[in-house]
Amino acid sequence: MRRKCFILSVIGFLAGMLIGNLIAWLCGGKLVNTRIAEWCGSDIGAIIIQTLLSGLLGAIAMGGVVIHDIEKWSLLRCAVVHYLLIEISYVVIATVLGWYGSLTELLIILGIQLVVFVIIWLIMYLRWKTRILELNELLKKTKSKQSK
Amino acid sequence: MDEKVKIRLETDPSFNGTEVIIRASNRSELTDRLVSAIESCNHDDLPQIPAYSNSVLTFLDQRQIIRIYTENSKVIILTENGLYEARQSLRDVEKLLTAEWLVRISRFEIVNLRKASGFDFSNTGTIRVLFQDGSDTWVARRFVQAIQQTLKAGAIGKEV
Numbered sequence: 001m002r003r004k005c006f007i008l009s010v011i012g013f014l015a016g017m018l019i020g021n022l023i024a025w026l027c028g029g030k031l032v033n034t035r036i037a038e039w040c041g042s043d044i045g046a047i048i049i050q051t052l053l054s055g056l057l058g059a060i061a062m063g064g065v066v067i068h069d070i071e072k073w074s075l076l077r078c079a080v081v082h083y084l085l086i087e088i089s090y091v092v093i094a095t096v097l098g099w100y101g102s103l104t105e106l107l108i109i110l111g112i113q114l115v116v117f118v119i120i121w122l123i124m125y126l127r128w129k130t131r132i133l134e135l136n137e138l139l140k141k142t143k144s145k146q147s148k
Numbered sequence: 149m150d151e152k153v154k155i156r157l158e159t160d161p162s163f164n165g166t167e168v169i170i171r172a173s174n175r176s177e178l179t180d181r182l183v184s185a186i187e188s189c190n191h192d193d194l195p196q197i198p199a200y201s202n203s204v205l206t207f208l209d210q211r212q213i214i215r216i217y218t219e220n221s222k223v224i225i226l227t228e229n230g231l232y233e234a235r236q237s238l239r240d241v242e243k244l245l246t247a248e249w250l251v252r253i254s255r256f257e258i259v260n261l262r263k264a265s266g267f268d269f270s271n272t273g274t275i276r277v278l279f280q281d282g283s284d285t286w287v288a289r290r291f292v293q294a295i296q297q298t299l300k301a302g303a304i305g306k307e308v
Contacts (some may be wrong), residue, residue: 073255074274125273128269128289138299142302
């Protein structure tokens with residue numbers, strides 16, 4: 001589990017670095033976040049901070065996937081904990097990097113992320129439900145063969 | 149317990165089959181253990197599992213086992229006749245099991261699919277296996293595929 005978490009975190013870090021800079025470039029029209037650049041006094045410093053924090057968010061989101069491997073936890077508990085882990089990290093990093101303009105904007109982003117999470121959870125839930133129904137059918141079939 | 153057992157082998161070409169007679173002044177823990185050991189030899193295709201009940205060693209028939217699970221670092225074997233404790237790790241007990249219908253359902257548990265009455269999926273997404281005696285236990289998602297394969301192979305219907 002630790003090994004899987006490490007590998008996923010590294011992948012997430014790399015993807016986060018790329019996506020974070022891409023979003024900054026697409027939203028602001030340039031790679032450097034002006035707010036961060038002003039704060040640290042140089043464009044290179046701003047890019048480094050933005051890259052590291054975006055990577056950290058990616059690492060937390062991807063590494064957190066291992067939460068779903070906790071055997072004793074229900075599907076819902078895994079999803080809620082993973083969602084909260086991502087959202088808390090997102091709010092902190094997005095605030096530092098200035099990824100949102102107002103509280104309303106932040107709430108809309110969090111709302112969209114929640115909808116995406118709920119849809120993913122529902123798909124997973126229905127897939128498992130179908131699988132358990134199949135398992136019951138199989139058990140019934142085998143038992144009826146056994147009793148013949 | 150220091151009592152020594154005299155073993156005598158009698159061969160008789162006119163005798164059909166094999167017979168074992170245990171002769172003792174009365175029934176004791178030793179005679180019970182001897183009976184269990186001989187029974188175990190007799191069913192070597194489905195070896196019996198050594199387990200303890202009140203510090204008395206007993207050999208359990210794999211057919212009787214309902215669940216084998218870890219609880220407070222102990223390996224507990226639940227059978228139709230009651231609870232027993234295995235003085236080995238769950239992994240070591242698993243190595244002794246030859247019945248295909250005894251399957252792993254989590255890191256902490258092995259169950260007898262022949263004793264299962266069904267599976268349940270809760271609203272929060274927990275998988276449970278229900279037993280004929282009314283008890284139930286949770287199943288780890290990563291073991292579902294192995295359970296499915298065991299059932300598909302029809303292993304629980306095979307007589308061993």
